[in-house]
Amino acid sequence: MQINPACILSIFLLSFISISGASSAHNENDFLECLTVQFHRSNSDSDSIYTPKNVSYLSILQSSIRNLRPASNSRQKPVVIITPEHESEIQAAIYCSKKHGIQLKVRSGGHDYEGLSYISQTPFFIVDMRNLRSISIDTEKNTAWVQTGATLGELYYTISQKSKTLAFTAGVCPTVGVGGHFSGGGYGMMSRKHGIAADHIIDAKLIDANGKILDRESMGEDLFWAIRGGGGTSFGIVVAFKVQLIVIPETVTVFNVSRTLEQNATQLVHRWQYFADKIDDNLLLRLFLRSFNSSNGKRTIGAFFTSLYLGRVDDLLPIMQQKFPELGLVKEDCTEMPWIESTLFFAGFQGESLDVLLNRTQVSTAYSKAKSDSVMQPIPEHGLESIWNFLEEEEENGAELQFSPYGGRINDFSESEIPFPHRSGNIFMIHYGVGWADNAEYQRHINWIRRLYSFMARYVSKSPRAAYFNYRDLDIGMNNIKGNTSYRQASVWGFKYFNNNFRRLVKVKTEVDPTNFFRNEQSVPPTSTQ
Structure with a gap:
């Protein structure tokens, strides 16, 4: 089984275990009655409320869950799923939640590594933002209002329909929800040139614990600061973000070049660490590392150099020849295309219609676990060789490390500019991922990634050992x-x-x-x- 290098942990839930016991049924019924009354008072559509008796309940619950693992360890199903179309319905949900003590969980996309938006150990319900996904582009001011139920794919597609030279800097997987991604940071393939998504948030609309609707002015700068990288769900329900779009060339260049151990992958990865954060800001050179069977059937390690350059290939090649001649990049390795097509390339949809960006679901049947680190000093070759040994323990393409470089525009902000602190001093971020299809193998894979994480402590940041909030990890x-x-x-x-x-x-x-x-x-x- 292979982990998609573009959409790590994009995994679909097939089943959820039983509803909470009858002891809380009375309170849950009172909660449901409260919702019905409040929705009626606000002239809202009661069809936005789904209970387990509704035929659409299970499909809505499953539709945006990407990881089977969290749910497999949970005994609770949401007592209700609400899919609001109006802010008044969110206000009603908050009111009834407080009155009857049923915990509220909010979900925008479902790429939630630990399932915190759709599981709980206590009675809970979900406010699913799927219907609040409007996107309004202002091409004169280069801004956009994006509701948090929209996906990255929908945002990218909408921008592309308005302009060939406007874009937004965020992640690569099109089914990721805007709400969680933006409020947790939002690293992507243009981050070295344009920073992360949260750096470009200029306003927001949030509903607080009292049901009040606030914008940047009324919420104040402290709260506005917090929801740009500190995670919105700690502070309220963000309904929409206003973002500053970025200007890009009409033509960009992409490449994905792989090298194996037999092709000096160890030396190439070691060398990459010394310049990836310092190379031309228009170039983001990402690394994916995994074990696989080569064409001769022999198990080996593959290093996949996956890159976006904001410009043409004739300008890219001299940069690579100067900074990374060891890779041997040639023009034939590269493809020029509009930026919007590069989003397909990195998501694994090259050659497909742009309409694929509007597909909100990606079906999978796998379990997964992920972790993250920040690296401040290059990992020596013997350390990389130990990583190869770990990767060879897992099934072919069953585990993957992703090295994502920092530097460039990311470093232009102070650590405290927004809650996202991973600025100067960091060379790159590591994402560790492992996936499996049979949950009988759960403990073996969990033990594997924890052993690897423990081993890596000697090579990564310390005091604190940093982690990226969007790669949520309850182990820490x-x-x-x-x-x-x-x-x-x-x-x-x-x-x-x-x-x-x-x-x-x-x-x-x-x-x-x-x-x-x-x-x-x-x-x-x-x-x-x-």
Whole structure:
């Protein structure tokens, strides 16, 4: 089984285990009645409410879940799924949630590594933002209002219909939801030239724990700061983001060149670490590493150099020949295309119609687990060779490491500009991923990725050991499922994601949601509940 290098962990859930017990049924019925009454009062369509008795309930629940693993460990199904079409329906959901004590989970896309948007250990319901996905482009001001239920694919497609030279810097997988991706950072193939998605958010519309609808001016700069990289679901429900679009050339260049151990992959990967964050800002040279069977049937390690250059091939080649002649890149390895077609290339849809970007589902039947690290010093060759040994333990194409370079525009901001702290001093980010089809093998694969993560401690950032919030990992620490979580306990994971910005995030949380209404296993806690 192969992990798609463009859409890591894009995995579809087929089944969910049984509903919560009858002991909470009365409270759940009262909650459902509350929703029905509140929706009626706001003249909203009650068809936006789905209970387990509804024939569409299961398909809606499953439609945007990408990972079988979290649900396989959960005993709870959502008591209700709400698919609001109006802000008043979200306000009603918040009101009824507070009144009857049913936990609210909000979901925009479903690329949620630990399933925190669709599972819980206590009775809960889902506000699924799928119907709030309008996108409005202003080509005169180069801005866009994007509702958080939209996917990256829908955003990219809509921009392409308005302009050939406007784009947005965000991730590569088209089914990723805007809400979680933007509020957690949003690294992508143009990040070295244009930063991450959160760097370009200029306004937002958020519904707070009191049901008030706020924009940047009314929410204040502290809360606006927090939802640009600190995770929106700790502070409210973000309904829409206003973003500044970027201007790009009409023609960009892509390539995906692979080298095996027999083709000096170890030396090439080692060399890559010394310039990937310092090369021309128009070039982002990403690395995917996995084991596979070569054409002669022999198991080997493959290093896949997957790149986007914001310009033409004749300008790219001299840069590569100067900075990375060892790769031996030639013109025939490269393809020129409009930027919008490059989004298909990196998502594995090269040659297909642009309409594929509007497809909100990607069916899979796999389980997966992921982790992340930041690297500040190059990993020596003997360290890389140890990584190869780990990769060879897993099935062919069953595990993958992704090296994503920092540098360029990412470094132009201070660590505290927004909650995303991974700026200067970091060479690249590592994403570790492993996938499997039979959950009987669960523990073996989990043990494998944890052993690899433990081994890598000697080569990555320390005090704290950094992690990327959008690659959520409950192994690094979590809140109490029931009861309050102390600042000290939350700091175990909080400083890994946000470094010193975690302190400010806690302060903002205390001011805007002191009762900790918006919460999950890794939500920012307020000090007032400790």
